[in-house]
Amino acid sequence: MNTPSFRNWQSVQDEVLRRIHAREWAPGDLIPNEADLAIEFGCARSTVNRALRSLAESGLLDRKRKVGTRVAAQPVAKATLDIAVxxxxxxxxxxxxxxxxxxxxxxxxxxxxxxxxxxxxxxxxxxxxxxxxxxxxxxxxxxxxxxxxxxxxxxxxxxxxxxxxxxxxxxxxxxxxxxxxxxxxxxxxxxxxxxxxxxxxxxxxxxxxxxxxxxxxxxxxxxxxxxxxxxxx
Amino acid sequence: MNTPSFRNWQSVQDEVLRRIHAREWAPGDLIPNEADLAIEFGCARSTVNRALRSLAESGLLDRKRKVGTRVAAQPVAKATLDIAVxxxxxxxxxxxxxxxxxxxxxxxxxxxxxxxxxxxxxxxxxxxxxxxxxxxxxxxxxxxxxxxxxxxxxxxxxxxxxxxxxxxxxxxxxxxxxxxxxxxxxxxxxxxxxxxxxxxxxxxxxxxxxxxxxxxxxxxxxxxxxxxxxxxx
The missing domain is CATH 3.40.1410.10 (Chorismate lyase-like)
Known part of the structure; x- marks a missing residue:
């Protein structure tokens, strides 16, 4: 692999997003585990974790303990509304x-x-x-x-x-x-x-x-x- | 202080919520810093951080770098909506x-x-x-x-x-x-x-x-x- 190294979780997130968009990782696909991604991206495993967590929060990834992380088959957009006085x-x-x-x-x-x-x-x-x-x-x-x-x-x-x-x-x-x-x-x-x-x-x-x-x-x-x-x- | 020790971030969050509700910490008040709260609660500083972050995300606390954490003066409720296919x-x-x-x-x-x-x-x-x-x-x-x-x-x-x-x-x-x-x-x-x-x-x-x-x-x-x-x- 010729992947450049990723310094922060945002750049890892961008690369993961790019792969989802390019359908290198298609809806429903299991993606590599955090440890393997950390090696591939040349960053800390916690950096990968932060990026995947953020994408899971926006509904693009499904994370299941013991099973791993999949690209969401039915992506759900999440909108956060501020309800002020x-x-x-x-x-x-x-x-x-x-x-x-x-x-x-x-x-x-x-x-x-x-x-x-x-x-x-x-x-x-x-x-x-x-x-x-x-x-x-x-x-x-x-x-x-x-x-x-x-x-x-x-x-x-x-x-x-x-x-x-x-x-x-x-x-x-x-x-x-x-x-x-x-x-x-x-x-x-x-x-x-x-x-x-x-x-x-x-x-x-x-x-x-x-x-x-x-x-x-x-x-x-x-x-x-x-x-x-x-x-x- | 006679505070029992707090094992997880949820119990720290509950205690912080209780103080806000009881107005021991009133709207606009600066609350103690994370290190002091960790000592008071007998837990890791990261546990306090996780609890305060969660309360900030729900709009109950305002966190400002260098200034510290205040009880939100104008609390904003946040509602997250799932926008599905x-x-x-x-x-x-x-x-x-x-x-x-x-x-x-x-x-x-x-x-x-x-x-x-x-x-x-x-x-x-x-x-x-x-x-x-x-x-x-x-x-x-x-x-x-x-x-x-x-x-x-x-x-x-x-x-x-x-x-x-x-x-x-x-x-x-x-x-x-x-x-x-x-x-x-x-x-x-x-x-x-x-x-x-x-x-x-x-x-x-x-x-x-x-x-x-x-x-x-x-x-x-x-x-x-x-x-x-x-x-x-």
Whole structure:
């Protein structure tokens, strides 16, 4: 072999990528083991490991203990999205952030909410609806249920000037959660609040977070038409 | 200090998370350096490093060379989405996958496409429109432009039985790209193809991929109402 030596894991990664692209290593193929690649590339085995790990994280390689590393047969692209506090997201776009509370009450939620949050059907939760604005225009409607058994401090908070979105991010961290992205038609009420046509296509983010076994909060964010969530691949 | 010793990076991570949640380390605070934490936790410095790296990747810590590690002042949740080949996505949901080519031609694209793909305004590209089905129902419309200077093999491919989505994933890997998620209203034509009401809210994925400096393909995928992209946090 006439391979030049590789100094860092990025150059090893580039060479591995080149072989996958050139189909010298085809989808499903087992590639040489790390020790052999380290010898071929004239680098440390840990350098090869770092490069293969990175390619496995992007879904181009499948690594199985004892079996070895294969070129992914069904490559999956992975996109990582940053889910920021809405105020920060608006300000990062250079716009002026605004906030309006629409409603706040303590109520028994619909069964779809208590079911998802695994609260008792007759447990009262804190319900907050608010409008986030960018340059005085509607940006997103937040419709949120908060489990006040898990976040008792929220009960004292009126959410008049700070959104639940921002307050919870600071005061009620979660250990894990679920997030879903979809499209939804604007209801008459939401369309009116946003100042958009009824049935407009809105980008929706539904998020449910947990602190160990108990749910913290369930929120639906509806963004005004034109909103895009972007990231690199 | 009376801290028990920590054997693995996950237990170090749990303890760091606990301190952040309990606000022993508040947002914006500089936390002790790795060497001091390793002594406190009675573990290797590399174990502390692994734990802090993982927390930084999830946006809970900000690490700056020479400055040190702070609790993130503006915590950002990160969601990782798997973008699979549509056929695999449909089959993973236990549905029968179907595919119909709508149109295939070689044409000069609109300026919005050549501009984004950085092709010359009069370069001809391969344009493919197709319908993906799940259990014989419309699932997604694919509207795609392919740079045939970069992927010349695509010109011989009719996309009658294999979608461009699947073919490209196998034959034209990319080095990087951009992806955007949004909501769009169904046009009259798309609504007719999908069998849904005009102006229905559709979930849209726009993706543009690159191989080094040249664009490979630009695609818009429009999913039928009810589609959700889900992941864990």
């Amino acid at each position: 809405i105020r920060h997201e608006v300000e990062e776009h250079g716009a002026k952030y605004g906030y309006q509370l629409i409603a706040r009450d303590i109520a028994i939620p619909p069964l779809s909410v208590s079911g998802a949050m695994k609260t008792k059907a007759d447990d009262k939760l804190l319900h907050v609806r608010a409008l986030h604005l960018a340059d005085d225009e509607a940006y997103a409607i937040e419709d949120r249920w908060i489990n006040i058994r898990v976040v008792p401090d929220a009960e004292a908070e009126m959410f008049q000037s700070v959104s639940a979105n921002e307050w919870l991010m600071k005061h009620a961290p979660y250990t894990h959660g679920e997030i879903a992205f979809s499209a939804a038609q604007a209801s008459t009420g939401d369309a009116e609040i946003m100042g958009v046509a009824e049935n407009s296509a809105l980008f929706a983010i539904d998020r449910l977070t947990w602190d160990s076994a108990a749910s913290v909060t369930k929120v639906r964010l509806l963004f005004t038409p034109g909103y895009q969530l972007r990231t690199g691949l | 549509i056929r695999h996505e449909v089959e993973e949901h236990g549905a029968k996958y179907g595919y119909q080519l709508i149109a295939r031609d070689i044409a000069i694209p609109p300026l919005s496409v050549s501009g984004a793909m950085k092709t010359k305004a009069d370069d001809k590209l391969l344009h493919v429109r197709a319908l993906h089905l799940a259990d014989d129902e419309a699932y997604a419309i694919e509207d795609r432009w392919i740079n045939i200077r970069v992927v010349p093999d695509a010109e011989a491919e009719m996309f009658q039985s294999v979608s461009a989505n699947e073919w490209l994933m196998k034959h034209a890997p990319y080095t990087h790209g951009e992806i955007a998620f949004s909501a769009a209203q169904a046009s009259t034509g798309d609504a007719e193809i999908m069998g849904v009401a005009e102006n229905s809210a559709l979930f849209a994925i726009d993706r543009l991929t690159w191989d080094s400096a040249a664009s490979v393909t630009k695609v818009r995928l429009l999913f039928t109402p009810g589609y959700q992209l889900r992941t864990g946090l």
